[in-house]
Amino acid sequence: MENEKLRQLISSWEPSVELIDGPQYLEVVVPSAQFRALAEKLRFDNQTQFDYMFNMTCVDWNDHFQTIYHLESTKLNHALVLKAKIADHNQPEVDTICDIWRTAELHEREVFDLFGVKFNQHPDLRRLLLTDEWVGHPLRKDYVDEVNMVLR
């Protein structure tokens, strides 16, 4: 589907979204509260069918977090970037989507580990890469580690 059509469709589903034309993909920014419903629609609606999530990550914008999902439809050959805006920087929370895209299970654990974003209803939310007793979340911008990090 064309980006233009996708814009119209998504804004008709969820008026609170913010749509940005990125250099490559259409970027859809949605508040974390409405995120789960929109993700389900994008995955299961016949017009979108985003069945392949090829990347998932998170960005710390100092005052808020964005979890970022790169979605592609293998049947309809369109792609977009879905972003959940998590306004609470102290206790970031967003709904899990690991039952929609199974690959997200490990990816969400990684984001939890490195950013401290809590995914509600995740079946097994533990630290993935770091040890269980690690303090802090290293990929946050305010993370300091005086031993291992040398700032240049």
Place this chain on the structure above:
Amino acid sequence: MNAIYDFSILTAWIHQWLSGLMEPTAVMITEMVIIGTILILFVAAMGLVLVLAERKVAAFFQLRLGPNRVGPWGILQTLADFLKLLTKELITTKSADKFLYNLAPFIVMITPFLALGVIPFAPGLQIMDLNIGVFFITAVSSMGVLGILIGGWASNNKYSLIGGMRSAAMVVSYELSVTLAIMTMVILTGTLSMSEIVNSQADGWWIIKGHIPALIAFIIYLIASTAETNRGPFDLAEAESELTAGFHTEYGGIKFAFFFLSEFVNMLIVSSIATVIFFGGWMPFHLPFEWATGFNHIMDFIPGIVWGFGKVTFIIFLMMWFRWTFPRLRIDQILNLEWKYLLPMNLINFLLMSLIALTGFYL
């Protein structure tokens, strides 16, 4: 025939010499000690040679040079390894069943000694000519797995336990095939004595004059005995890529060396049995035809010990070839192979052989 190379002359001479020196009981004890010492030395030497041979053969299969630093062509490499293993500290893991843990390597090691007792390598070169030699060997050789099972259990390691259980399941099945394959030939020869089986092949080896059933029996025996010695492609009990080292994961030093050595000595034993039963032991290669008497006569000049060990070497090489070519089977496939393929074929083969033996239809 072949009397010039008969070892019984030598042994008889030693016996006479000792009898002149001391009383019959003392002679017996002295002879036992001598034989025991020779046996230990023989097993140790064979172990070292076979380990080196395996490493060299494996290296050539794998486009490598193999050990070549200690001694000329690396022939002292295994000796160096053996010395290293001897000097290592003997560790018993904390939660292991101490008694059984330390017992297992000895059980594994004793079995090949017992089995070696009845194998004739050359005329007269046999420790004891039991009239039920074949029966004795099949009974004794299945005892080795007990050591593996005990070692696997006593180590208190899950990998070891899985390895031990696999080994037990495998030996229970494959013992059947080994025995049946041997029995097939016993029907043909009509005797259980090893030396008599050899003597019955003076005019031609059973593999040649025993028709197709003998060949099938040999193939089945080769597969089943490879499985029984826990060698690749049936090395499930140690399955390096799955169970790290299987049943001997927790063993180190000389205890590990016992396990390691017993594998190679077992290989020697099953090859010797195959040699005795299928390839005529120390018997030279004879063609069972009138016109071939000249050829047969030339063959007679090669000593029996060369023939015996030559054939053993050939079968050992075959087993090494298997090991360094094939992937490992899975446990259920191994049992499938036994119960679905080897056993039915073996039984049919057994029947065929019985018919042949009944009609006396062999060369």
Place this chain on the structure above:
Amino acid sequence: MNSIIKYLKGISQGLNTLWSGMKVTGYYFFNARKEIITVQYPDNKDTLKIPERFRGRVIMVHDQNNEHACNGCTMCEMACPNGSIKVITDKVLDPNTGKSVRIIDQHVYYFSMCTLCNLCVQACPSDALAMDGSYENAVFNREELTFVLNLPGSKIRDNVKD
């Protein structure tokens, strides 16, 4: 009957595939003399050919007059991703012109941190740095991996521009 034929066929096909594998390994075994590919490393050192581009270690190129081309511009230090280069510069008076010029005092290279990415060599405007083909770089002590790249007593070549 059909199933028996299938059963026997399966066996013969299976044995055939096994034999084809054994042929391959068997070929290599009996031709081991000419097929062996391993080399006996410390013995073949004399014949070992190291490609000229091989990246073994960063060095500073010195000519026969013990002169190098480094003017201390610290481009390499900035290009290095790991901070493994530290250029210590000095200001001296040029006796000819009377102006103060920048020369290097020590070009320190922490080999323990280097990832041999070649970025410093590329960044150098005067081609003072190069990679050499050394390959036995292991040492017992981490301190031994810190090098001063400019040789003692060396000085900058005349025609190097700033």
Place this chain on the structure above:
Amino acid sequence: MQAELISKEGTQEYFVNMGPQHPSTHGVLRLLLTLDGEIIRKVEPHIGYVHRSIEKMAEFDTYKQIVHLTDRLDYLSAHMNNEAVALLVENALQIEVSDRVKVIRTIMNELTRLGSHQLWWGVIGMDMGAITTFLYAFRDRELINDIMEETTGARLTMNYNTPGGLMFDLHHNFQKQVKDYLKFFKTKLPEYDQLLSGNVIFTERTKGVGKLSLADAISYGVTGPSGRASGFSCDVRKTQPYSAYDRVKFNEILMVEGDSFARYQSRVNEMWESISIIEQLIDNIPEGPIMAPMKAVVKLPKGEFYQRVETARGEFGVYVVSDGNKTPYRVKFRSPGFSNLSVLDHISRGHKIADLVAIMSTLDLVIPDIDR
């Protein structure tokens, strides 16, 4: 706890730690297996033993410097990982590299892919117990490494691509050596089939083991040869051609079975495709500059960029959020191994321990790629 472990049949389940040091995990991967006898009930991967925080490090590096970090992700596809970063910067700045660069990059990619698949082939043989294959594979791979070494100066972590072009021009021997090598390797590749693909023990052990359906492959994001074995058409070289992939003819190897043997077969077939791609390009490498004119300090425009390339293990992605500085604001490497690992539990349940080794081998996991 004990009561939970006792299954319906009355058998008791137990745990086995496979790894972090284990011969078949090829690195420091730890799998917590829940076993019922030999049957696997659950596989729980524990990763992070070689986590080097490459994403955090990249936030402090310039774009030229990031390239060399990607070598250390999937070290067997180092060249392709390098290219992802290089392409991302070039696309973001709209720099057009010369045809020569594109063709050389493609040839190098395919050589790397060949080398990676060869190593994988040797390793799968070793995991299955046929240790000899390992040495044969290394014989072939070593020659590729020699070719690489001559042109790029390194055997494994090449760092040959750089934003805007290449580090060095080709070595003058390169074309001849590659052609010689292909001639040699074409005679050796059938041996691979004789030793493993055709071997009855091998086929028995891999066929029907670890079946992955198409829907699951897409949902779990399993890409590369593993995904294509399930019929997931995910070859980035086909779907979004980069470098010179749009001017060569090659087939995307697609299978339908989705089992371990299909994954094996798709890689072996991919080696033939790689050979064909190199053969099409090696004789006509166009002339041209190896470096496009670039500013000394690369600054990406504000925004976010994503570049995907096809490595030997699947789709490798670089996601960069730029705030206009010379260092990125956030870098994320989408590593194929990470997604491929996530499917391990799903497809190995109900199989035996020996099957887990086969499944792991055919998924072709490289641990530094997973841990980053």
